[in-house]
Amino acid sequence: MDTSPLYQQIAESLRQEILRGDLNPGDRLPSVRSMAARWHCTPGTVQRAYAELSSQKLIESRRGRGTHVVELLPEMEGAPLRRATLLHRVDGFVLETLSTGYALDEVEAALRLALNRWRALATAPSPAPPGVLRFAGSHDPAVTLLAEIFPHFSNGNTLQVRFVGSLGGLMKLAQGEVDLAGCHLWDAESDTYNEPFVHRLFPGRRMALLTLAHRCLGLIVPAGNPAGLAKVTDLARPGLRLINRQRGSGTRIWLETQLHHCGLHMKQLTRYEKEALTHSEVARLIAAGEADVGAGVEAIAQDFGLDFVPLTVERYDLLIPNFVWKRPAVQALVMWLRSDEARTAIGGLRGYETRETGILRWVE
Template sequence: METGRGSVTRTYLTTAEVADYLRLKERKVYDLVRQGAMPCVRVTGKLLFPRQSIDLWLMNHLEGDRASSRPVPVVLAGSQDPLLEWAVRESGAGLALLCHGSGDGVRRLLAGEAMVAGLHLLDAHGGGYNRPEALGLSGMRDLVMVRWAMRRQGLLLAPDNPLGITALEDLAGETVRLAHRQPDAGAQRLLTWLLARAGIEASRLRFTAHPSLNEDDLALAVRQGEADAGLGVEAAARRQGLAFVPLHEEAFDLALRRRSYFEPPIQRLFAFAREARFAERAEALGGYDIGELGRVIYNA
């Protein structure tokens, strides 16, 4: 992570600098800010312009492909995330939540059925998370991916962990019922990878009859005694009062079209995420690292 005065200069532009960069008069910059048409932040009353956001804004206004400018539903699809769902409600972003897994989010984004998709899909072959080429998103010429958070994934267990489960190997016991997700969910893909890395064959495990369609459903299955364990995020375990065994840290990112990044619902969400109470909530939920929140990790 960059530190020092030089990194601030590279990361943020002043009003005069952004006017020079865009070949605009400063008065025009102020007009665009007042209209909510240009991304900026206020620090002690002074306007600063994130360089990455300004570059996205500029590219968006240079786009020649109008096929991608068709209106899309103001919907957040993809994977469920407790911090993200809370932020959507508290920010008044106006995004409808339709969270049925990362794979579903990819499909809805490609079909124009969602404005933004939350993803945490591990590329078991190439390594890393949410790689567009591995997700089938590399054909989107205006795709942008923005970091939301790093999250701790692990085993969600009944309160007080009555079976004494401390590692993946303990799931192979004949009496352990394992809750699971649909095949294209990020958590299920991660579970498959973790089992393979540990040399545990899935055939040795006793899965519940039906998959849980989101994080809450899986946590409830464990809480209500329908399963003894399941893979999920620490925040979901805390919310249901479950025991938790950490196994892995993952990236949770937001995928959207470039023009959608500047729509009011998305800008309201990210503006809210810069407030102190957002950081306090992330700490209270547990298992989050929001140090890179808002960083553009892919720009087609």
Template sequence: MDEQFLSPLEVAEILQVKKNTVYEMIKRGDLKATKMGKQFRIARKDVYEYMGVMPETESPENIVICGQDQLLDVLCALYNSQSDGHTQVYRSPMGSYSGLYRMYQNENYVATCHMWDGATDTYNLPYIERMLPGEQVAVFHLLKRWQGFYVKEGNPKNIQKFEDLLREDVRMINREKGSGIRIFIDEMCKKLDIDPDRIHGYEDIASSHLIAATNVLRGTAAVAIGNEKSARQMEGIQFLPLKQESYDIVFRKKDLKRKEFQKLLNIIGSGEFQKEAEMMSGYDISDMGKQLY
């Protein structure tokens, strides 16, 4: 696999810390970095080595969980601390759509997703049924979290509703295709019969919540859409809630007959895992572990 390099801001998004913290980690020598011109770049493999996980693995005995939420690192760490040495769990940092696609193509993969279907006003199940055709699956709830507008503190453009994105004085920054936020934006456009070409900045892409928030803070965009948790990490950003999303995990039904996957599910339902989740602000874990499908 070709080496991939990340900016300090992208690393901050993965680690769920502030960008300045990443620079401090580089300065202390805790995180390897390479100077490319005037900018630091960090190899993705070094980020995952620091975290104690790897983004992908070739071993047929290991399990890969697809998803971007930091809580999945906790899940992997708890599993691996109890491992018998034969099976390890790793996280692959890909978005909802790509995760389901990868799960369909590969054994021993588990997907997490937060994709809103505007026609039914539900999360995930319509996409799971379409993207995993013929697969018998079991879907379990992990958590709920708010998504909404990122604006500068004080909301100088007075953005209140989705239709405000059509205003001439408002420029947004979008997210990449396949991400849960991009799917929400496109579904809202469809539901409200909005032509995306009328939205200033629709073609401008940020690859993470924190990068989107940074663009708003710098003034290159007036608004972005992302989750509440990331907004709290960026001083000067105000969060305006739009919709509470459901973040769920998908297993193949046949895999749950195997002790390795049953152990993973047991950890999700454990008090230890839920206690770790409670310590992370911005989550509603009241139905964590509930089977949805």
């Protein structure tokens, strides 16, 4: 017989429902009154149980909306929560495919083929064309600058650039489609950039994180900032049109996390119907009057004659596998990033800092 206080028994029962996936992120919990009737206790006992789960960052209460499972479960607090979060995401994918007419056997076969393809690609990267270093990752003006001058310090080599977002770049690197990736992925649990994501996507592999720069991220707004925006919570103002970035971009991940910490969700905001693939596209739509605000870097706001509201400084890294690290073109890149010329060129971009440019961190 469980001899722990009743409020702890109630809290543990609900916690197990979350871990099993019986209660999913965003689901509403029963009212205090109905839980009190179910457990034959006072409402105060249930409230204490809910407070316990809230302190564990598993549920949250909003005035007039009841109590819900948090949208972003704290994945780093242990294997059970990680499994519960993963199960919820996989469930969502399976339900979506079944609703479009696929049979369960078809979904199972497709998932198995996809996993086998990932395993094969991770161990057999495709070779790069001679004289070409292939890059994929988050949009960044410093990367564009780097691609322009790359042939001059790398003996005529070419830096082939594809801007696909931070997670998109890591996925293409894992699949062997590129030689290096660019990312600025903030992990809320560890309050660090990039390393936790590298550990998750490249387990057991030796990877180099080479810092390109620190850059100022914030809100890009029309000239004069007519709406007077100053903080993330201002995005919830009625009628304010937000142009969002695509899923998997480091900027979108950061913004969604900040909104969550403020008790907001992206669904509550008025959004432009399309998603932008780059900071430049965000700025272009705002300059054209098609959107009122979007998250981006200060350098791009300046290029389009727009105003900028700084919110944070983030670290942008280049991720390079160990087997690529000793290639002459990569070593030429490392030497250049550690030069005064690089610090002058990158530091000349508005909102960029070069205090750690060229610093190397190995992740294993």
